[in-house]
Amino acid sequence: MKRSLPLVLFLLAAACASTPPVPSEPVHVVLVGTTDIHGWFAGHVDTPEGGGEGVLWGGLPAFASYVGALRDLYPGRVVVVDSGDMWQGTLESNLFEGEAMVRAYNVIGYAAAAVGNHEFDFGPVGSDAIAHKPGDDALGAVKRNADLAMFPLLSANMIEKSNLQTPKWAKGHTIVRAGGARIGIIGLSTPDTPNVTMAANVVSLQFTDPVQATVRAARELREQGADAVIVIAHMGGRCTDLSNPHDTSSCPPHHEAMDLLGKLPAGTVDAYFGGHTHAQIRHYVNGVPAVQAGPFSGEFSTIDLWVDPAANKVVKSDIRPHTPICTFVYEGTDACNPRSAPKGARLVPRIFNGETIAADTRVATTVEPYLRRVAAKREEKVGIRTAAPFSRTFSGESPLGDLIADALREFASTDIAFMNSGGIRGIMQVSGLRYTVDAARDNDKEPKQRNRIVSVTLPDGAPIEPGKLYTVAMPDFIAAGGDSTQDVMSQIPRERIRISYARPIRDVLVEVLSKRQQPLEPRVEGRITVLNLPEAAS
Secondary structure: OOOHHHHHHHHHHHHHHOOOOOOOEEEEEEEEEEOOOOOOOOOOOOOOOOOHHHHHHHHHHHHHHHHHHHHHHHHOOOEEEEOOOOOOOHHHOOOOOHHHHHHHHHHHHEEEOOOOHHHHHHOOOOOOOOOOOOOOOOOOHHHHHHOOOOOEOOOOOOOOOOOOOOOOOOOOOOEEEOOEEEEEEEEOOOOOOOOOHHHHOOEEEEOHHHHHHHHHHHHHHHHHHOEEEEEEEEOOOOOOOOOOOOOOOOOOOOHHHHHHHHHOOOOOEEEEEEOOOOOEEEEEEOEEEEEEOOOOOOEEEEEEEEOOOOOOOOOEEEOOOOOOOOEEEEEEOOOOOOHHOOOOOOOOOOOOOOEEEOOOHHHHHHHHHHHHHHHHHHHOOOOOOEOOOOOOOOOOOOOOHHHHHHHHHHHHOEEEEEOOOHHHHHOEEEEEOEEEEEEEHHHOOOOOOOOEOOOOOOOOEEEOOOOOOOOOOHHHHHHHOOOOOHHOOOOOHHOOOOOOOOOOOOHHHHHHHHHHOOOOOOOOOOOEEEEEEHHHHO
16 A cells, blocks of 8 residues: 555646646636638628729638737637638638638637538538438538537537437537636527528437527536636627617517527626627627627627636626728728728728738638639639629619529529529519518517518419419529428428439529620519618618
8 A cells, every 4th residue: 555655646746737727816818709701711802982992801811810919919818719600602612611711710729619500501522412312411511521620519509309419520518728717618509590501401400499508508517617608609689789788779689699698597608609690799688798790701709708717707898899800991990891981091001909910821821722723713704794783682672683583484494483582692582473571570579470471473463373383493492491481392292392403503594694695784673572671771
C-alpha cells in the first residue's frame, strides 16, 4: 500500500494542475452571431442608385477580419456562432453543396452552428436533390458537411423517428470555454422544417417542441458545469424598431423566437441568437438578450455577457447594435450597402476597434478555388437577351415570376404552372391562373388565419371546374411538400405526381427562353392581385 501512495498523490496533483483556475472576477465574454448566410461567402457587388462603380459588401473574408479584431481586443473570450441556413442559395455554394461555406467557417473558428431547414436541401451527395436510387442517403450532403466541419451542428429538438435520439451527425448542445468561463450552447431547428425544405429528405427526422427541448438541454448543461447557457436557433422574429432594446412593442409575439422566449421559465437561458425570418431582433425578451442579424452575410450581431464562474451565473449583459460587414464604408457611417448610401458620400476604409478591416487572406484563400471553378459556369453564354432587367417582388406578381412560370408551363405542356416563392424570393408565381389574396387575413394580428385566398380563376376569368383534371408543372421542391404545400400535395395520388431528375430548372429555362423572340420584354399581366398590402411591402 505504501508503494502506491506516491502514484496516487501524483495523479491527484496532475488532475489539479490540469483544471483551469476559476477566475475571481466576472469574465467578459463576447458572443458573435451570424445567420441565414445562404451561401453568400463571397459577398455582394451592388451599384449605387443613379449608377457608378459597384461596391463590394458582406462576405466571409471581411467578416473574419471583424472577428480577428474582436479577438485581438478580447483574447480567448470571443465565441462565434451561426443560427442556420448556411450554404443554400448561391451558385458558388450550391455547386459544391456547401463545402466552401464549411471550410470557411472552419478557418474563422466557429464554435457551433444550428441546423436550419435549408441544410437539408441538397439531399444525397451529388446532383440529385432527393434520394431516388438504391443506396441513396437523403441526408448524405448534410452528413458530409457535418464530417467536414470542425464545429458541431446543433439541434436539441431534432430526433430520429426510429430511436427518438439526436442523429449521430449532430448534437443537441455543446460546451466551450471562454476566458475561464464555461459557455453552454443549445441548438434548435424550426419545427416547420419539413414544410420549408425538401420534405422527402427529412422523413426520417422529427422536429419536436423547442420549449421542452430547451429546458431539458439547459438543465443538462447546468449539471455539466456550464456557467452560462445560450441558444442558437433557426427560429426567428421580426422587430421593426431596434432603437430601444427594452421595448418589444414592434416585435410580433407569435413569431417563433418571441413565443419560445416567452414560454421559457426565467433563468433557463442567458442569451438567444435567432434566424430563419431574414429580419432583425435586438431586444430583451422575457429578460433574455436576444438578437438576429440580417441575412446573406450583410451583418453580424453581438452580445456581451459578464459571467461569474464562481457563482455559475451571468451577472450582466449588453446588446450591441448590429454591425454591417464592410471593408469600406460611406464616410461618417458604418454602412457600405450602396442601396442605402447617403447622397454624395464617399467611401473610406473601415476602422473597427482601432483596426482597419480588410479581407482575411486565410478565408479568401480557402474560398478562392471554389470561385475560380464556378467562374466559367457563371460566364457561360446562354443565348438569351433582354430589353431590360426582369425584376422580382416579395409581395406580388413580378416580370421574373411570370417569365419562369410561363417557361415551366411551356416546357411541360401543362395547363398550369407554379413557381415557389422561395425560388425567386417572392409571392407564389403562376401561369395559366389568376388569383387574389387578402394580405390582412394573414398578418401579425391574426397568426392562425392562413387562408388568404379570395378567388382563383383561369386567365380569361372562367372558374376552375372542380371535377376536371388539370395538369400542373412545378419545381420538385413544391411537389415534395416544400413551402407549406404538404397538406395539398399529400391529397394527390402518388401515381399522378411525376418528378423528372433529368435536367435542372436552370437548363429548362435556358432551352425554352432561348427559342423566344429576342430580346425578352419584362411585363406583368395582372395574374396576381394582393388586397390590403401594407404600404411598406408594396
